Amino acid sequence: MLLLLALGSAEPVFAAAPAPAAPASTGDVKADAAAFLTLYNSLYLGQTTVSSEASWAASTDVGPATEGGRTAANQALAAFAGNLAVIERTQALLKRRAELEPLQVRELESILLRAGDAPGTLPDVVNARIAEESRLAAVQDGYVFCFTARGADGICPAGKSANDVDELLLESRDLPERLEVWEASKDIGVPLKAGLVTLQELRNRLAREMGYSSFFGLQSAGYGLTSGEMITLLDGFNSDMAPLYGALHTWATRQLAARYGAPVPTGAVPAHWYPNRWAQEWSGLVTATDLDPYFVGRTPESIVKDAEAFYVSMGFEPLPPVFWEKSDLYPVPAGQARLKNAHASAWHMNLDRDVRSLMSVEADSQWFFTAHHELGHIYYDLAYTRPEVPPTLREGANRAFHEGVGELATLAAGQVPYLQQRGILPTGAKIDPTQAMLASALEQTVAFIPWSAGVMTHFEYELYEEDLPPEQWQARWWALAGQYQKVAPPSAARLTDPALCDACTKTHIIDDPGQYYDYAIATVIKYQLHEHIATKILKQDPHMCNYYGNKEVGAFLEGILEQGATRDWREVLKEATGEDLSSRAMVAYFAPLQKWLEKENKKPVKAVARHR
Ligand code: X8Z
Ligand code: ZN
Numbered sequence: 001m002l003l004l005l006a007l008g009s010a011e012p013v014f015a016a017a018p019a020p021a022a023p024a025s026t027g028d029v030k031a032d033a034a035a036f037l038t039l040y041n042s043l044y045l046g047q048t049t050v051s052s053e054a055s056w057a058a059s060t061d062v063g064p065a066t067e068g069g070r071t072a073a074n075q076a077l078a079a080f081a082g083n084l085a086v087i088e089r090t091q092a093l094l095k096r097r098a099e100l101e102p103l104q105v106r107e108l109e110s111i112l113l114r115a116g117d118a119p120g121t122l123p124d125v126v127n128a129r130i131a132e133e134s135r136l137a138a139v140q141d142g143y144v145f146c147f148t149a150r151g152a153d154g155i156c157p158a159g160k161s162a163n164d165v166d167e168l169l170l171e172s173r174d175l176p177e178r179l180e181v182w183e184a185s186k187d188i189g190v191p192l193k194a195g196l197v198t199l200q201e202l203r204n205r206l207a208r209e210m211g212y213s214s215f216f217g218l219q220s221a222g223y224g225l226t227s228g229e230m231i232t233l234l235d236g237f238n239s240d241m242a243p244l245y246g247a248l249h250t251w252a253t254r255q256l257a258a259r260y261g262a263p264v265p266t267g268a269v270p271a272h273w274y275p276n277r278w279a280q281e282w283s284g285l286v287t288a289t290d291l292d293p294y295f296v297g298r299t300p301e302s303i304v305k306d307a308e309a310f311y312v313s314m315g316f317e318p319l320p321p322v323f324w325e326k327s328d329l330y331p332v333p334a335g336q337a338r339l340k341n342a343h344a345s346a347w348h349m350n351l352d353r354d355v356r357s358l359m360s361v362e363a364d365s366q367w368f369f370t371a372h373h374e375l376g377h378i379y380y381d382l383a384y385t386r387p388e389v390p391p392t393l394r395e396g397a398n399r400a401f402h403e404g405v406g407e408l409a410t411l412a413a414g415q416v417p418y419l420q421q422r423g424i425l426p427t428g429a430k431i432d433p434t435q436a437m438l439a440s441a442l443e444q445t446v447a448f449i450p451w452s453a454g455v456m457t458h459f460e461y462e463l464y465e466e467d468l469p470p471e472q473w474q475a476r477w478w479a480l481a482g483q484y485q486k487v488a489p490p491s492a493a494r495l496t497d498p499a500l501c502d503a504c505t506k507t508h509i510i511d512d513p514g515q516y517y518d519y520a521i522a523t524v525i526k527y528q529l530h531e532h533i534a535t536k537i538l539k540q541d542p543h544m545c546n547y548y549g550n551k552e553v554g555a556f557l558e559g560i561l562e563q564g565a566t567r568d569w570r571e572v573l574k575e576a577t578g579e580d581l582s583s584r585a586m587v588a589y590f591a592p593l594q595k596w597l598e599k600e601n602k603k604p605v606k607a608v609a610r611h612r
Pocket of ligand 1 (some may be wrong): 370
């Protein structure tokens with residue numbers, strides 16, 4: 001018997017044994033909902049665990065066998081999530097929402113949202129989407145970069161990792177070398193482009209089948225917003241930060257020009273000038289706060305342990321043994337043929353205590369911050385894994401909250417008193433507060449908003465909501481980079497080359513689609529939470545504070561995390577900070593910097609000197 005027939009589907013989508021009995025109607029809608037939710041939750045737990053295990057295998061050991069396993073498991077999960085009986089039953093119960101418990105309503109809404117890209121009315125389209133997503137992820141995760149810089153052995157020396165690319169873009173002062181590496185970092189877009197063309201259509205078809213305006217609209221619905229409302233929200237953040245971004249951009253451009261011994265560009269700055277593949281953060285420009293020298297001699301293991309210690313010091317439990325046993329935390333050792341996904345991620349495998357992280361940690365400041373970020377996800381997962389939070393709601397208050405906790409930890413980890421207490425910065429080191437604020441603007445926030453709320457958000461909006469034709473992707477991508485980031489392609493020829501897809505080079509466009517604004521909203525939330533913690537709990541300057549060892553801060557965070565998605569995110573935020581979602585705290589944090597930048601930018605441009 002087919003499992004989903006038991007739920008009453010006229011169109012069984014996948015076979016699995018054995019079939020539970022369909023909950024009989026009792027005439028009491030609350031009891032009916034409870035029975036349905038119990039059944040749904042137990043099936044969901046099983047399906048999601050199988051899917052996570054298969055996806056984990058495919059992300060940590062890329063190859064056709066694991067890719068096939070991921071496709072099959074995700075198709076089974078989708079067949080369950082989007083089964084017609086599930087959708088119809090959920091919709092019918094929601095029609096009587098006034099009679100249900102608020103928690104039941106939230107659960108039902110989350111079930112409907114989860115069905116949004118897998119409607120059982122279009123099973124072939126769902127399966128095609130999943131197969132293409134799995135194939136594309138394998139292409140991306142198995143990709144090896146190729147550039148000759150720093151290699152002496154011909155056209156394509158041994159393959160390079162994402163870490164190699166990032167390191168070179170951070171360090172090289174040589175523009176031709178930078179250009180070569182930057183261009184090599186964009187080669188990955190070429191084999192990914194056709195897949196994104198397919199997915200643009202499939203994702204939209206499925207979301208529209210479920211009544212959403214587009215796949216972007218489906219993702220925005222996770223916040224209770226329409227596509228248009230989401231864009232308005234994000235544009236507000238862009239305009240709130242525009243004056244500060246403009247001043248920071250002017251300052252950074254002058255620094256980079258001096259660094260490369262090149263004239264200061266008058267308009268947009270070529271993308272290969274920046275220390276990051278997408279110019280999304282500008283590290284390494286403030287010498288006084290360069291932390292990398294302090295990580296020399298440390299081990300990658302100590303970086304992850306440091307991040308754990310941050311949370312444990314505030315009262316969170318040590319990570320469960322499974323985290324250390326099953327995570328994949330470090331680069332694949334030389335000599336091993338295995339390929340793995342290069343982008344950091346955190347996994348809640350069974351919606352219980354099997355939590356893992358996939359990273360490629362090296363002993364440097366970038367990975368120190370990323371490890372704090374990833375463990376933020378893990379501690380969120382652990383906090384809401386409790387009987388009061390049903391499996392369907394074991395998620396962040398919204399997706400941005402999940403990212404926001406990681407980002408908050410990153411902000412806290414960059415505070416000088418914390419770095420000193422942890423022995424990363426020498427206690428005697430005197431760091432000028434303006435320089436510290438400048439570094440945080442460049443590395444975490446001010447440079448990041450136009451990228452996340454501007455370029456990425458608008459591109460994905462146009463891609464899905466406006467069905468942007470593939471032949472316009474390059475031109476639109478760079479038009480947005482020019483408009484929001486003031487970043488230009490190194491050559492105009494990129495705009496018209498039909499093989500290229502520079503948008504496809506950003507991991508999230510491929511495997512975390514239509515939701516990059518999560519990080520922009522997370523950045524905003526992070527400052528709201530941080531201001532509250534610093535001023536109300538620690539009673540310290542938000543620019544020079546230390547969460548480490550403070551149990552009250554831990555309890556405050558736990559109070560947010562343990563709720564998972566059981567309550568509306570607006571209420572959670574208001575209750576925690578006394579305020580609605582607002583960029584006020586973020587703007588206030590950087591207000592002193594704005595004044596400093598304006599003064600600096602009035603100084604005459606230094607004579608161009610070539611530094612190497
Ligand atoms: O993807 C991430 C995390 C994993 S959730 C490392 N971040 C964004 C990115 O790398 O583009 C963190 C901030 C932005
Ligand atoms: Zn994250």
